Structures are given as C-alpha cells and as structure tokens.
Ligand SMILES: [Fe+2]
C-alpha cells in the first residue's frame with residue numbers, strides 16, 4: 001500500500017490558524033506518506049508576507065511535495081502585476097515551475113495551473129493538455145497517474161468552474177492519458193467520487209484556514225492505493241480533541257484498464 005496526503009487551501013494570512021498548521025505538520029511526520037500534494041490557495045491575497053510564511057511551512061516538510069497555485073495566489077492589489085506576471089510571486093516563493101510533475105514510489109503526480117488572472121479558473125489550454133499527455137506517456141511503470149488542479153472537476157451541481165463547460169470531454173481525455181486520480185481544492189468542501197471512466201476525483205477541504213464552509217471543519221485527505229482499490233480518507237479537525245480524526249472513507253475499485261496500464 002502506498003500513501004499520498006492531499007492538502008489544500010492553506011490560506012496563509014489573516015485566515016490561517018497556526019495551531020492547526022502545526023497539527024498538519026505533525027500528521028505528515030507521523031504518517032510518512034510517499035508524497036504530499038498541496039493543491040493551491042497558499043495565501044489569502046498573495047502578499048509577500050503571506051508567501052514567506054507559506055515557504056517556511058513547506059520547508060518543514062521533509063517528504064516529497066508537489067504544489068500548484070490557486071486563484072488566491074495571484075496578487076490582488078497589484079493589478080498590472082496580476083495581468084503580466086500572475087504567478088511571479090508563486091514562482092519566487094513556492095516553486096519555480098508552475099506546471100510540474102513529481103514521481104515517487106507508487107505515484108506520478110502532474111500539477112496543472114488552471115487559474116486565470118481575470119476570468120474565473122478551471123481552464124486548461126491546448127498546450128497544457130499536450131504537456132499532460134506527454135508527461136503521462138513518460139510516467140514510470142507501476143506509478144498511479146494523478147492530476148492535481150486547483151478548481152474542481154466535479155462540482156455536484158454547484159460552483160461550476162468556467163473552464164469546465166465540457167466535463168465529459170475532459171474526463172475522456174484524462175482517461176486516455178491514464179489519469180486514475182484527480183485532486184482538487186478550491187471549494188473548501190471535501191469529498192470523493194468515481195466517474196464512469198473509472199477516474200477517482202477527490203476534493204480536499206481547507207486544511208488550515210478559518211474559511212470553512214457549510215459547517216465543514218478543517219480537513220485534509222489521506223489517500224491510499226493498492227492493486228485493487230483507491231481509498232480516500234477525509235481526516236477532519238476536531239476542536240475538542242485538538243486533533244485530526246477519521247471522518248469519512250470512500251473506497252473505489254480500480255478499473256482494470258488503469259491497473260494494466262499503470263503497472
Ligand atoms: Fe481557497
């Protein structure tokens with residue numbers, strides 16, 4: 001069994017809750033997953049001070065990490081910079097490559113930036129699709145192919161991202177690339193489904209910010225994979241225990257076409 005920890009929407013700045021941040025770091029150190037994926041919204045307003053705090057947090061994780069930016073990671077109060085270099089601060093503080101991949105034992109994760117400076121997010125350009133197809137074609141044997149984007153691929157009737165007018169087409173494209181697991185953030189509401197193509201889409205809540213929604217607590221997802229199944233465990237923050245506890249588990253049988261292709 002191999003483990004991936006998926007965090008999202010840390011929102012360093014006034015919304016960040018430091019005590020919960022410390023707990024998350026302890027969870028990662030205790031669990032020792034193969035990889036940590038952080039799917040955007042590191043900051044509230046992309047201020048330098050917020051990014052510096054996010055960098056210090058990342059520096060304390062000793063396990064391989066893959067990051068992608070979120071819509072909040074583009075500077076809000078510097079409009080010219082937002083238009084001309086929307087991911088400049090992200091590149092300076094978090095990771096110099098914006099669309100990036102990381103392979104570890106059992107996982108091959110591609111992170112794709114689906115934010116746009118003016119329009120709502122959820123767009124993948126043609127170049128990005130070509131990049132993803134290329135990267136997946138060269139993924140190591142035996143690694144489960146994972147795509148991380150900030151905006152949600154599955155919206156359950158709400159919060160439809162602007163770029164996702166043709167979700168079936170996107171899912172079919174991902175299945176052709178061999179992508180078996182999609183990781184999203186943005187809504188601050190955790191959940192997981194399996195599409196008819198056999199792709200597991202897992203959404204993480206906000207791990208460390210007070211911007212929780214609809215009665216949800218802070219949470220993160222612990223994802224495991226073996227030869228037969230992918231499981232998504234939502235671990236939520238319990239205020240009374242001041243600890244993350246198991247809340248919900250989603251288990252999905254792996255589609256043979258992915259098992260055969262990715263092994
Ligand atoms: Fe967010």
Ligand SMILES: [Fe+2]
Pocket residue numbers: 041070071072150185186187
């Ligand atoms: Fe967001």
